[in-house]
Amino acid sequence: MEFAFTEEQQMIRETAEQFLADHCDSAAVRRAMATEAGFEPELWHRIAGEMCWTAIHVPEAYGGLGLGYVEVVALMEQMGRRLLCAPYFSSICLGANALLLAAGEAQKERWLPAIADGSCRATLAWCDASGRWDATGVSATFVRDGEDYVLDGDYRYVVDGHTAGLLIVAARTPGSAGTAGIGLFALPADTAGVTRAWLPTMDQTRKLASLRLEQVRVPAAALLDAAATDAGAALANILALATVALAAEQAGGAQQILDIAVAYTRERQQFGRTIASFQAVKHKAADMMLKAEAARSAVYYAGCVATEALAGGVADAELAAAASLAKAYCSETYFFNAGTALQLHGGVGFTWEYDVHLYFKRARASESFLGDAAEHRERIAAGLGL
Amino acid sequence: MRLSFSEDDERFRREVADWLRANLCGEFEQIRFRGGPGDEHMFSGERKRWEQRMAEGGWTCIGWPREYGGRGASIEQQVIFHEEYARAGGPGRVGHIGEGLAGPTIIAFGTEEQKARLLPGIRNGTELWCQGYSEPGAGSDLANVKTRARLENGRWLLNGQKVWTSLAHESQWCFVIARTDPESVAHAGLGFFLVRMDQPGVTVRPIEQITGTSEFNEVFFDDAVCDAGDMLGKPGDGWKIGMALLGFERGVSTLGQQMLFQNELDEVIRIAQANGRGKDPVIRQRIADAWIGLRIMRYNAMRMLSGQQDGSLSREATAYKLYWAVWHRNLGKLAMDVLGPEAEVIAEAPYELTRLQSLFLFTRSDTIYGGTNQIQRNIIAERALGMPKEPRPARA
Numbered sequence: 001m002e003f004a005f006t007e008e009q010q011m012i013r014e015t016a017e018q019f020l021a022d023h024c025d026s027a028a029v030r031r032a033m034a035t036e037a038g039f040e041p042e043l044w045h046r047i048a049g050e051m052c053w054t055a056i057h058v059p060e061a062y063g064g065l066g067l068g069y070v071e072v073v074a075l076m077e078q079m080g081r082r083l084l085c086a087p088y089f090s091s092i093c094l095g096a097n098a099l100l101l102a103a104g105e106a107q108k109e110r111w112l113p114a115i116a117d118g119s120c121r122a123t124l125a126w127c128d129a130s131g132r133w134d135a136t137g138v139s140a141t142f143v144r145d146g147e148d149y150v151l152d153g154d155y156r157y158v159v160d161g162h163t164a165g166l167l168i169v170a171a172r173t174p175g176s177a178g179t180a181g182i183g184l185f186a187l188p189a190d191t192a193g194v195t196r197a198w199l200p201t202m203d204q205t206r207k208l209a210s211l212r213l214e215q216v217r218v219p220a221a222a223l224l225d226a227a228a229t230d231a232g233a234a235l236a237n238i239l240a241l242a243t244v245a246l247a248a249e250q251a252g253g254a255q256q257i258l259d260i261a262v263a264y265t266r267e268r269q270q271f272g273r274t275i276a277s278f279q280a281v282k283h284k285a286a287d288m289m290l291k292a293e294a295a296r297s298a299v300y301y302a303g304c305v306a307t308e309a310l311a312g313g314v315a316d317a318e319l320a321a322a323a324s325l326a327k328a329y330c331s332e333t334y335f336f337n338a339g340t341a342l343q344l345h346g347g348v349g350f351t352w353e354y355d356v357h358l359y360f361k362r363a364r365a366s367e368s369f370l371g372d373a374a375e376h377r378e379r380i381a382a383g384l385g386l
Numbered sequence: 387m388r389l390s391f392s393e394d395d396e397r398f399r400r401e402v403a404d405w406l407r408a409n410l411c412g413e414f415e416q417i418r419f420r421g422g423p424g425d426e427h428m429f430s431g432e433r434k435r436w437e438q439r440m441a442e443g444g445w446t447c448i449g450w451p452r453e454y455g456g457r458g459a460s461i462e463q464q465v466i467f468h469e470e471y472a473r474a475g476g477p478g479r480v481g482h483i484g485e486g487l488a489g490p491t492i493i494a495f496g497t498e499e500q501k502a503r504l505l506p507g508i509r510n511g512t513e514l515w516c517q518g519y520s521e522p523g524a525g526s527d528l529a530n531v532k533t534r535a536r537l538e539n540g541r542w543l544l545n546g547q548k549v550w551t552s553l554a555h556e557s558q559w560c561f562v563i564a565r566t567d568p569e570s571v572a573h574a575g576l577g578f579f580l581v582r583m584d585q586p587g588v589t590v591r592p593i594e595q596i597t598g599t600s601e602f603n604e605v606f607f608d609d610a611v612c613d614a615g616d617m618l619g620k621p622g623d624g625w626k627i628g629m630a631l632l633g634f635e636r637g638v639s640t641l642g643q644q645m646l647f648q649n650e651l652d653e654v655i656r657i658a659q660a661n662g663r664g665k666d667p668v669i670r671q672r673i674a675d676a677w678i679g680l681r682i683m684r685y686n687a688m689r690m691l692s693g694q695q696d697g698s699l700s701r702e703a704t705a706y707k708l709y710w711a712v713w714h715r716n717l718g719k720l721a722m723d724v725l726g727p728e729a730e731v732i733a734e735a736p737y738e739l740t741r742l743q744s745l746f747l748f749t750r751s752d753t754i755y756g757g758t759n760q761i762q763r764n765i766i767a768e769r770a771l772g773m774p775k776e777p778r779p780a781r782a
Contacts, residue, residue: 277775282763282764282771282773283760283767289771290766293701293705294682297685301681308388328674328675386655
């Protein structure tokens, strides 16, 4: 057992911190978030080509670096700190993970190298407008028709769904329910019958889309064949991995907004003193730090479990519990810290000019995405036999 | 960063578990799962004998260096030991203040003569220690201690009063912060004294707590004698040594405490399953929240232990006390809410409480002793976040 970053992990983390400080400042975030695509292609090329973040946990056999999920967690934490606007979460934490867990050998060889070098941006679409984040939220259907499958249905809250080149979609056999009868399909976004629409959101730093599939005909080879038509468990694991990554991003955001708030209170003078010297302010900041540190412990733990899960060494239930633990804690922490930071800023925290609202909105959006704290606590309660 | 243990460590785990199975039985069966927080007054004779049985097996002070009678156990092995100890229902340790606080402090600041004379009693479970820090006028403002020490005929004479001293009535030794320079104020002019409890100048008076029990005591010093050789460091070193000791308090011994917490949470979950309250959506949320909080506490501790080992505090360590104190207090309330109206019914008149009632009441002290939540928040804000101290009026 070792619960500190290795030297290599520490280096990845520090390099990311520096890169993002240089290339992802407030101005860059604000430029990207004002666009419909939500990212600047030049920054994406650097992330993929120079930094190789898109290759980080993809096995070397598929053009990746073959590192673990702890490294993904370390990167996501840094991206969360800087509110990075880029399709990293969608392409790597949803798309690549889906292929890693559910695709057959030929499919991995076909898609993963392009995802790892950033030339292909993937995403995962599974749930409809019901707001259910597990397999029960899948309402799109597939039917076999000769050598093809025909897909029909609607998806909502698809991250970067309007810009991704590769769509991985979950669908179910007509009449099936729950986790049964789920299939995962990989199809190019320009496949006939696919309609995509940007879904403008309150948090502008992460872009969502809705998808409509009408009589979309794909070859049998589009079905991710390692999980075949019984992909319910695979989908749960894919979402658990994505949840761990999102929690790491939340932990990073929670830390950064704390740092921003502390810096502001140390400058702001009232009653002839910096407001950081008032206990009423310090105690708020202390509570924020306690939560940010605990959030970090949670995501590092979950990152370790996820690494072992990808290597096949951990039961599904343990991965699910680790993901729920991290997501429940980090969701509340990020929103608490962002809300408290806004309060500590006073009036300027309510302005568009200061960055607080960007974190506040991202915290709110991330809280409900992939299941809010209450949902994940309920999953844990069920796992405890309650 | 990885969670699995090495083969050697797993072998060590079997050794611990085997020893506990072979020894924590017979006369010691009755003290399994006893003597934790709120229950520390129970079975003190049996638990003292248990401490010595542990020592015979070489299971006290395992994290100490070998030259002082420890095993030089790695952090991993200490984690394993605490896990297995809790799993087996090992009782609350009467020797924990000596093993976890006094011992490491003596190792860090003591002379070779002091180490040779004082460490074996801790290691062998024959000498118990208590802590003389707080005073009636020095609680949160610990540096305001008034207990005085004056040097007379080559020995120190102590006068004053300490308070909230747990295990004082059971202990042979007390470590005391007292003022060596009567003209000094605050952090300067303090000394760190190792005082024998069994002497005419020391009087222990139990404090009856809200539980009706008395884990805490007042200790009065009336010309209590401390040999010159029983001062740790020099006059003036008291604050530095006293604070380093508090750093050890956040060390590996916290893992043992967490295992007690796990046993308590498991009991609450069992009750919720049995009485149907576990179907209540709000109770489910709170139990899951407690479970999450305890897991995170474990990984907080792991990160803290992967950092400095010299008693100095890393950034994440400053938040540790506040985190566990709030968690534990909330667990006490949760236990009552899971029990519902049955939570009111005590074990026996006149005032013998159930384990969970003791937990509920006793945990109200967790957020006060060892630095209140408010003091902890000041420490976090000032030391970890670098926020300025509040301007203070000059001392009278």
